Amino acid sequence: MIFVIMGMxxxxxxxxxxxxxxxxxTDAVGEDFFIQLGTCKFEPRHAAFERFLSFGDVCTHIRRASVAVTHAGAGSTLLCVEQGKHPVLVPRRSSRGEHxxxxxxxxxxKMAGAGLATVVRETEELPAAIAATRSRSAPPDALGRARELTGWLETFWRGLA
Structure with missing residues (x-):
C-alpha cells in the first residue's frame, strides 16, 4: 500500500x-493507495481515502506503507522520516492556489539534497519516484539531519516576514 498524506x-x-x-x-504502480485527503474538494473514485486521521493512525499507515507520498510540509515530512521512510515529497505551490x-x-x-527525500515537482513524475523509492528507507541519522533542515526553514520563513 502507498500512503498519501495531504495534511491539514x-x-x-x-x-x-x-x-x-x-x-x-490505471494500476500504474501495481499497488493500492490510501489517501489522507484533508480538505481536497476532489473525492477519489479509485483510491481508498479518509479525510482526517488521528496522529496514531497516520503513524501506523506510514510504517505499513511500502512508500509514503506527502505534501512537503515540515511536520509530515519529519514524521515520515521518523517512521523510517524516505518520503516522496510533492510540494504545494501558491502559484496553483495550494498554499x-x-x-x-x-x-x-533541501531534504532531497541531503538524501532524505525524493521531490516530485510535477505529478507526472510520481510513478518513477514511487518506483525509485520503494527500496529506500531513511538512514539511521536521518531524523537528526532532517531536524537541522527545519532550522533552515525557520530562517527562510523569517526572511519572508
Missing amino acids: EVHPFDRLARAVDELAR VDEHQLPFAE
Whole structure:
C-alpha cells in the first residue's frame, strides 16, 4: 500500500489527489493507495481515502506503507522520516492556489539534497519516484539531519516576514 498524506492545510491539494486517483485507476504502480485527503474538494473514485486521521493512525499507515507520498510540509515530512521512510515529497505551490507561499519547494529541495527525500515537482513524475523509492528507507541519522533542515526553514520563513 502507498500512503498519501495531504495534511491539514486549509487550501485543497486537488492536483495530487487527482494524480493519485488516476494512478489507482490505471494500476500504474501495481499497488493500492490510501489517501489522507484533508480538505481536497476532489473525492477519489479509485483510491481508498479518509479525510482526517488521528496522529496514531497516520503513524501506523506510514510504517505499513511500502512508500509514503506527502505534501512537503515540515511536520509530515519529519514524521515520515521518523517512521523510517524516505518520503516522496510533492510540494504545494501558491502559484496553483495550494498554499499561501512557495516555502515547500525549497524545503523539499533541501531534504532531497541531503538524501532524505525524493521531490516530485510535477505529478507526472510520481510513478518513477514511487518506483525509485520503494527500496529506500531513511538512514539511521536521518531524523537528526532532517531536524537541522527545519532550522533552515525557520530562517527562510523569517526572511519572508
